[in-house]
Amino acid sequence: MxxxxxxxxxxxxxxxxxxxxxxxxxxxxxxxxxxxxxxxxxxxxxxxxxxxxxxxxxxxxxxxxxxxxxxxxxxxxxxxxxxxxxxxxxxxxxxxxxxxxxxxxxxxxxxxxxxxxxxxxxxxxxxxxxxxxxxxxxxxxxxxxxxxxxxxxxxxxxxxxxxxxxxxxxxxxxxxxxxxxxxxxxxxxxxxxxxxxxxxxxxxxxxGDMETAPRPVAEPAVYEGGSFVEKRALESAHILFGYEGVGYFDADYYPLMLFSQAAGEGSSSRLFQAVREERGLAYSVGSSVAAWRDTGMLTVYLATARREAQHAADLSRGILQQAAIDLTPTELARAKAQIRATILMALESVQGRADRLGFQTLVHGRPLDPAAIVAKIDACTLDQVRAVGARLFEGRETLATVGPALKAAA
Structure with a gap:
């Protein structure tokens, strides 16, 4: 190949x-x-x-x-x-x-x-x-x-x-x-x-016959944060809160991916285990990371009963904040294995490879070497991952709710 x-x-x-x-x-x-x-x-x-x-x-x-x-x-x-x-x-x-x-x-x-x-x-x-x-x-x-x-x-x-x-x-x-x-x-x-x-x-x-023209540049994204509620008479509450993350080119891009994976993604994460498995506060809970050229975000989504909404949101915030303090080597190793597997498994799909080529070339100007990406992920230290987690909470939170109104982070 x-x-x-x-x-x-x-x-x-x-x-x-x-x-x-x-x-x-x-x-x-x-x-x-x-x-x-x-x-x-x-x-x-x-x-x-x-x-x-x-x-x-x-x-x-x-x-x-x-x-x-x-x-x-x-x-x-x-x-x-x-x-x-x-x-x-x-x-x-x-x-x-x-x-x-x-x-x-x-x-x-x-x-x-x-x-x-x-x-x-x-x-x-x-x-x-x-x-x-x-x-x-x-x-x-x-x-x-x-x-x-x-x-x-x-x-x-x-x-x-x-x-x-x-x-x-x-x-x-x-x-x-x-x-x-x-x-x-x-x-x-x-x-x-x-x-x-x-x-x-x-x-x-x-x-080949298309005429050239300057490449348009989008208006930069400037994160502000805040709270929004759409009140609905629902049995459940849907909550999405998060913080400004980083763009593709930021040195903290891979550490932030690892922080989210370890603290909030998957059924073995702290977030899922504490909110759903141990307390039964939400039927859907998890964090995710998204990135663009000039900005990014880490978010936590919760779908829970209205009566549990505030408690579930507050608990989830606390879990992420604590992970930024005491994330363990075992949790980090598991996160690295999960992300590494996701990257390599996608390479076995024809569609996955084509999508990766197009996306990376559009953003970076060239396809990225999967082995080099995996090496960067493996090189991330526990201190780096904890630090990027702590950096999140220094900024303003964004909270969006469909259902009841909730209190934002203090």
């Missing part, structure tokens, strides 16, 4: 690929450096609506013909939008790689953007928004972001809201394409049964 290959076309378009032995399939994805944090307030939700709209017709194919083209050969085509990235993914037999690249290229370069389709797709997105609002464990993430990063593009919801979705026009979609779907802003990532030279030739044919 050879390692990853990186190639840039003359116009700045990047191809990242990794052949894998013993497989007959490929995963290919176009990763674009644009998402909800690049939008204006007036058109919040534009990145996500764009992702929907390109599937309504592109490259001379209707929505049905796009679906049939990929499913006729047993393949799969999908996309997602986040705060800082949009990606279009195809999973196919290796012999159909050209079709996958053709379809993805048509989606982003030759979308039809019909006015009637836009009206109908806005209704679909509004249904998606309504579904998210009906699910407390979903909408609470939007409440957290808008409270932690208020009045900023980074804090706005990926789906937008009724007013911003209604305001989006075909002209806005076309302007979004021109501004962000530029060669320097894209990475085509592929893994599986791949011929590298053939892949580069396909990319050159589909993307």
């Amino acid at each position: 050879s390692g990853p290959h990186l190639h840039r076309l003359a116009n700045g378009f990047t191809i990242a690929a990794e052949p894998m032995a013993g497989v007959e399939t490929i995963a290919v994805g176009l990763h674009v450096d644009c998402g909800a944090r690049h939008e204006e307030a007036r058109t919040n939700g534009l990145a996500h609506l764009f992702e929907h709209m390109v599937f309504k017709g592109a490259g001379g194919r209707s929505a049905r013909e796009i679906s049939e083209a990929v499913e006729n050969v047993g393949g799969y085509l999908n996309a997602f939008t986040s705060r800082d990235q949009t990606a279009f993914q195809a999973r196919l037999l290796a012999e159909n790689l050209d079709l996958g690249i053709e379809l993805i290229a048509d989606l982003v370069r030759k979308p039809h953007f019909d006015e009637g389709d836009l009206i109908r797709e806005k209704d679909v997105v509004l249904q998606e928004l309504g579904e998210a609002r009906d699910l407390p464990d979903d909408i609470i993430n939007d409440h957290f972001h808008s409270t932690a990063w208020p009045g900023q593009p980074f804090g706005r919801p990926v789906l937008g809201d009724e007013a911003s979705i209604a305001a989006i026009s075909v002209g806005d979609l076309q302007g979004w394409t021109r501004k962000y779907y530029r060669p320097e802003n894209m990475v085509l990532a592929a893994a599986g049964k791949i011929d590298i030279d053939r892949l580069i030739g396909m990319a050159e044919a589909r993307f």
Whole structure:
């Protein structure tokens, strides 16, 4: 098995690929450096609506013909939008790689953007928004972001809201394409049964004629924190509290991952054992870490009975704070083993490898060596991990609740 290959076309378009032995399939994805944090307030939700709209017709194919083209050969085509990235993914037999690249290229370069389709797709997105609002464990993430990063593009919801979705026009979609779907802003990532030279030739044919332009820069995210409550007459309480973490390039990135893993992730963590197993205070509890280029967060999610909500939240805070003082070598060793296994297991998946290539190349400019990542994780000391935990609590907490109002941290 050879390692990853990186190639840039003359116009700045990047191809990242990794052949894998013993497989007959490929995963290919176009990763674009644009998402909800690049939008204006007036058109919040534009990145996500764009992702929907390109599937309504592109490259001379209707929505049905796009679906049939990929499913006729047993393949799969999908996309997602986040705060800082949009990606279009195809999973196919290796012999159909050209079709996958053709379809993805048509989606982003030759979308039809019909006015009637836009009206109908806005209704679909509004249904998606309504579904998210009906699910407390979903909408609470939007409440957290808008409270932690208020009045900023980074804090706005990926789906937008009724007013911003209604305001989006075909002209806005076309302007979004021109501004962000530029060669320097894209990475085509592929893994599986791949011929590298053939892949580069396909990319050159589909993307090599794109005109260059400066890479847009998103407005920096400035963390503020605070409290938000959405009162609902629910039997349960849904709580998400957390603190500003670190970005991908921070020296504390891996120590923070280890702190969260040891203190709050998984059924063996302190948080799960104390809150659920020993006291039965919550049916769902756990911490997680998220990172972006310029910021990050560590959060704890709790789903519990209303009567237990304040107690469960206070106990969870205390557990994390105590872990920053006395996390043990055994807990740290277990966290390292868990993260190491997650990284290496993902490498055995064709889709996992392609996603890793695209994401890392978009963020870091190149694929990262998994062995080097594992070495950095193994090198983290107990003092480093405790220190990054303590650093969290020096900043302001963000608390979002769906259900009853709660007291924030003192």
